[in-house]
Amino acid sequence: MRILVISNMYPSAHAPTFGIFVKNQVEALMKKGNHVEVAAITNPKTGKKNVVKKYSSWLWSSFRRLRSAGSAYDIIHAHYAFPSGMLARAFYKRFGTPYIVTCHGGDLNKMAKKGRFFQKQTEQILQDAAHVIVVGQDLKQQVLDDYHVPEEKVSMFSMGVDRRVFYPRPQAEIQETLKLSPYEKHILFVGNIIEEKGIADLVEAFPKVKNEMPNARLHVVGPAKQEDYLQRLQERIHELHIAEAVTFHGPKSQSDVAEWMSAADVFVLPSHLEGFGLVAVEAMACGTPVVGTETGGLVQVLGGGAGVLSPPGHPVSLAEHILYVLENKQERKHMIEKGYEQAEANDAENVTEHVLAIYNEAQQRIEES
Helix, strand or coil: CEEEEEECCCCCCCCCCCCHHHHHHHHHHHHCCCEEEEEECCCCCCCHHHHHHHHHHHHHHHHHHHHHHHHHCCEEEEECCCCHHHHHHHHHHHHCCCEEEEECCHHHHCHHHCCHHHHHHHHHHHHHCCEEEECCHHHHHHHHHCCCCCHHHEEECCCCECCCCCCCCCHHHHHHHCCCCCCCEEEEEECCCCHHHCHHHHHHHHHHHHHHCCCEEEEEECCCCCHHHHHHHHHHHHHCCCHHHEEEEECCCHHHHHHHHHHCCEEEECCCCCCCCHHHHHHHHCCCCEEEECCCCHHHHCCCCCCEEECCCCHHHHHHHHHHHHHCHHHHHHHHHHHHHHHHHCEHHHHHHHHHHHHHHHHHHHHHC
């Protein structure tokens, strides 16, 4: 099958984790014998100048592809409804090529709410799509209720966990490799350092954890997408007198992230907005219990005892839940077992099969029409 993947996030040598979940799926599709081309933004830089420059270049190159090779594809897969879906819809209008849209959260929870134009564009994109994939239940309800997409055209599943990368490793050995003290309790966050991830809440919660557990340490892994926000975090860390116990490690490769997850005693995802929370399932696949917030897909991911949920924006509750996980051995064991079940249910291999089935169904409908 000849597939064009359109995304406004995709990794590069300079930003290896930027939209890595899209690249993982592209590689999985290629391993199944498909020919996949990618039209994507690989520059993660923010700021008005950078955004205008990278989006202009991406749109221009994509429309050139549309003119020269638009009919060469069997299916188009857009990640994020707008603006990626806008390009996919243009291919569909010009050549009749069916397109699939995966909604990841920010496209519906933020972009579509910027104004009437974006809301209308998103509605047209989703309604004309051959199929819409969403990564969480709340996104599914939005697609059905707010954008009036028929339920038979909507599927819900995550991008999938690559369990060849994310798997349990002996904690003591990994802690030694990473030069982490086995006598300390290691709390880990992995993700973009942006306000929506709720890292400020974790910083506020940490002194309360450390007061009860003096050997606690906080590790933050991920790129600083908002430099001013990082500076504010660091200033607050110094004000709280916890700087000696908090470390920002910067971005890491997937294999390095998996090691950090295996080394950690608890993984914390204190997001204010979260489409699915794949990183939480990756931590589960590594055998690490997870504390998250009651937002987006995390409610389903951490439900049924697979993790612990705290209200978003509530540092006191977050601290209590972190301590609960660290102090209760039996509960930790139960969470780890349930976490493995979640990781298996979201295995990338199974997700790839689902995606290919959707592609084939979309093609069949075009051939029959």
